[in-house]
Amino acid sequence: MDSNVLLQSHDLAVGYKGNSDKETVLHQHINVQLHRGEFACLLGPNGAGKSTLIKTLSGFIPQIKGRIAINGIDLSSIKRSQLAKEVSVVLTEKLHISNMTVFDLVALGRTPYTDFFGVLSKEDKQLVLKAIEDVGLSGFANRQLMCMSDGERQKAMIAKALVQDTPLIILDEPTAFLDLPSKIEIVQLLKKLAREKNRGILLSTHDLDLALQLADKIWLLAQGRALEAGIPEDLVLANGFRRFFEKEGILFDNESGSFKVEREQMKTIRVIGKGVEYKWLSHALNRTGYLTTKDEGNYPKIEVDSGANKAYILHQTDGSRHEMRTIEDLLLQISRGH
Structure with a gap:
């Protein structure tokens, strides 16, 4: 032995x-x-x-x-x-x-x-x-x-x-x-x-x-x-x-090594960005029932600005543009658009 x-x-x-x-x-x-x-x-x-x-x-x-x-x-x-x-x-x-x-x-x-x-x-x-x-x-x-x-x-x-x-x-x-x-x-x-x-x-x-x-x-x-x-x-x-x-x-x-609660996805949203802000924005969107993607399509788009003036910029499908400083405000703005 x-x-x-x-x-x-x-x-x-x-x-x-x-x-x-x-x-x-x-x-x-x-x-x-x-x-x-x-x-x-x-x-x-x-x-x-x-x-x-x-x-x-x-x-x-x-x-x-x-x-x-x-x-x-x-x-x-x-x-x-x-x-x-x-x-x-x-x-x-x-x-x-x-x-x-x-x-x-x-x-x-x-x-x-x-x-x-x-x-x-x-x-x-x-x-x-x-x-x-x-x-x-x-x-x-x-x-x-x-x-x-x-x-x-x-x-x-x-x-x-x-x-x-x-x-x-x-x-x-x-x-x-x-x-x-x-x-x-x-x-x-x-x-x-x-x-x-x-x-x-x-x-x-x-x-x-x-x-x-x-x-x-x-x-x-x-x-x-x-x-x-x-x-x-x-x-x-x-x-x-x-x-x-x-x-x-x-x-x-298997990819993240963590458990996720299965939810019926409401809508798809395109998210563009990187860094920790991008990660936690995607987490918040998934948690509230949205499917996130990097691919182009006929759905809203969010740009994550991780610079000194941190911002989340929402582009709605009707052409409107909204800039928020917190993820909470962004989620509220998204919900108003539905």
Whole structure:
């Protein structure tokens, strides 16, 4: 086995047991790999079974069938004490801990290495402080968790996983309750840690746009479908996101790498220009139900002037000309012409 492979599954089936011990299989024939220095994102709609797969790969619940290897060792043969030195896990749950500092929380990550009484050595304390620094919380060691933002607390949880000194870190939707800037910051941090610390990091998330921009690999999971894995660009070109996420009226645009709401187009408008103003004007027109084109035809034309005197110049089919400074005013003028 390749020494760079940290996590590997072979013909894996995951699911759960009911009250009668009857097994319910959610997914089967899962064959995936995660390498050192690699940042992978597990994507899928709600109810797809992402958490079940994450907990199975982490050793929290047993697999129904197949094999999981961590660092080349069969997961079923790894003792709990040793597993804590191979994989660290960050789950979705929001922290509600009073009177605990960042240092106290992060120090819990050193538990697999301390003595029976959990006494931290001088080296342990240095490692804790370094982990706090590595996640961007320098100066926060003595800050109480209850006095921090959700994003800062989640960074502290990542520091705890980092100081556990495992080659593999698995996170189950750690950004689920964060605002957008905090989500971006956390995902960027995980990407950086994977590369700089040579860790294998697997993140389950709903944030497709961030995964497309930052993930080295993406795993796609949905009910009734075999898991698909690959680099983001190959999955886009193979229509993977269309197969897994498109619903009636919601389309995935392979060219832009984003979802679009399907609308009945009202009229065609010719748009001439370039730059960021051209892009967002086209976005506004498409959003309000117009089909934009660069081709000549018997329809209105808009010229985008991106110079110092930014303007949007509308030429109606009746020969009238209107010059506006904002896209909002332009949309109002277009609507008056109908």
